[in-house]
Amino acid sequence: xxxxxxxxxxxxxxxxxxxxxxxxxxxxxxxxxxxxxxxxxxxxxxxxxxxxxxxxxxxxxxxxxxxxxxxxxxxxxxxxxxxxxxxxxxxxxxxxxxxxxxxxxxxxxxxxxxxxxxxxxxxxxxxxxxxxxxxxxxxxxxxxxxxxxxxxxxxxxxxxxxxxxxxxx
Amino acid sequence: xxxxxxxxxxxxxxxxxxxxxxxxxxxxxxxxxxxxxxxxxxxxxxxxxxxxxxxxxxxxxxxxxxxxxxxxxxxxxxxxxxxxxxxxxxxxxxxxxxxxxxxxxxxxxxxxxxxxxxxxxxxxxxxxxxxxxxxxxxxxxxxxxxxxxxxxxxxxxxxxxxxxxxxxx
Numbered sequence: 001x002x003x004x005x006x007x008x009x010x011x012x013x014x015x016x017x018x019x020x021x022x023x024x025x026x027x028x029x030x031x032x033x034x035x036x037x038x039x040x041x042x043x044x045x046x047x048x049x050x051x052x053x054x055x056x057x058x059x060x061x062x063x064x065x066x067x068x069x070x071x072x073x074x075x076x077x078x079x080x081x082x083x084x085x086x087x088x089x090x091x092x093x094x095x096x097x098x099x100x101x102x103x104x105x106x107x108x109x110x111x112x113x114x115x116x117x118x119x120x121x122x123x124x125x126x127x128x129x130x131x132x133x134x135x136x137x138x139x140x141x142x143x144x145x146x147x148x149x150x151x152x153x154x155x156x157x158x159x160x161x162x163x164x165x166x167x168x169x
Numbered sequence: 170x171x172x173x174x175x176x177x178x179x180x181x182x183x184x185x186x187x188x189x190x191x192x193x194x195x196x197x198x199x200x201x202x203x204x205x206x207x208x209x210x211x212x213x214x215x216x217x218x219x220x221x222x223x224x225x226x227x228x229x230x231x232x233x234x235x236x237x238x239x240x241x242x243x244x245x246x247x248x249x250x251x252x253x254x255x256x257x258x259x260x261x262x263x264x265x266x267x268x269x270x271x272x273x274x275x276x277x278x279x280x281x282x283x284x285x286x287x288x289x290x291x292x293x294x295x296x297x298x299x300x301x302x303x304x305x306x307x308x309x310x311x312x313x314x315x316x317x318x319x320x321x322x323x324x325x326x327x328x329x330x331x332x333x334x335x336x337x338x
Binding site: 065097098103133138141142145152154155156158159161162 | 234272309311314317320325330332334
């Protein structure tokens with residue numbers, strides 16, 4: 001089997017896709033490179049592209065403080081996590097569903113090689129091959145559902161911290 | 170057109186489904202009733218059922234404080250929102266993707282009539298009709314993506330509140 005197809009079959013987003021479906025996916029992937037320190041996406045920008053890391057490491061950061069001119073911490077970023085090519089990590093996958101503002105910024109830590117997939121290309125292939133569209137969206141739904149659960153847990157933790165502080169104040 | 174089919178075509182989850190696809194969906198829906206004050210789902214329980222409200226009003230509540238035996242506020246619930254049949258509101262839709270712990274509790278405020286759809290029935294129909302599966306999952310993905318954005322915004326607001334309190338402490 002083609003080495004690239006084997007790599008894609010490893011990715012959670014492409015779970016349960018037969019090799020010939022992966023082949024169709026390959027047709028809409030484009031190989032792109034980023035240099036160390038290059039910004040790949042900026043939080044708040046509109047995006048229509050998903051990325052799969054083939055080689056290199058990126059850093060995901062998110063501003064955690066509301067924008068406020070009077071607040072010197074305005075725009076403070078928190079680095080959430082690093083992703084690399086070893087796990088064929090995927091990011092920006094919500095953009096396959098609709099064009100949205102990015103919810104985090106991503107910066108290349110090292111030189112990176114990635115595949116990119118555009119929303120319009122994905123939706124076109126999915127309209128032509130509903131099985132492919134169905135399987136990818138089922139995988140995407142499960143990835144996003146896990147993320148939603150983590151966001152819910154964060155809300156509970158933050159509310160708990162606020163409640164403790166209000167009692168001690 | 171059948172009145173029930175017209176009602177289902179109004180629902181965001183079934184957007185862009187042709188009437189004959191809605192007909193297939195009808196086959197896996199079961200009409201259920203709940204009495205006023207009855208608990209429909211409990212946060213933390215494992216669930217495999219999605220609900221569509223046809224008539225009546227429900228209340229969605231979520232505990233916002235981490236469980237802690239020493240904390241008298243342990244398990245405190247916050248009522249988030251009310252949903253009713255006028256908008257054919259849908260809840261528990263994440264259960265179509267996988268069996269998960271419910272992230273909120275739902276209580277009937279009035280007597281309610283609903284359709285329920287089970288995960289296994291949905292996945293069976295979707296495996297037989299990939300177009301139907303694809304269109305429903307695309308709609309579900311967009312619903313969940315909107316919810317994930319709101320959860321992210323809540324995290325930012327809570328972090329901001331914590332930061333302000335830490336500065337004033």
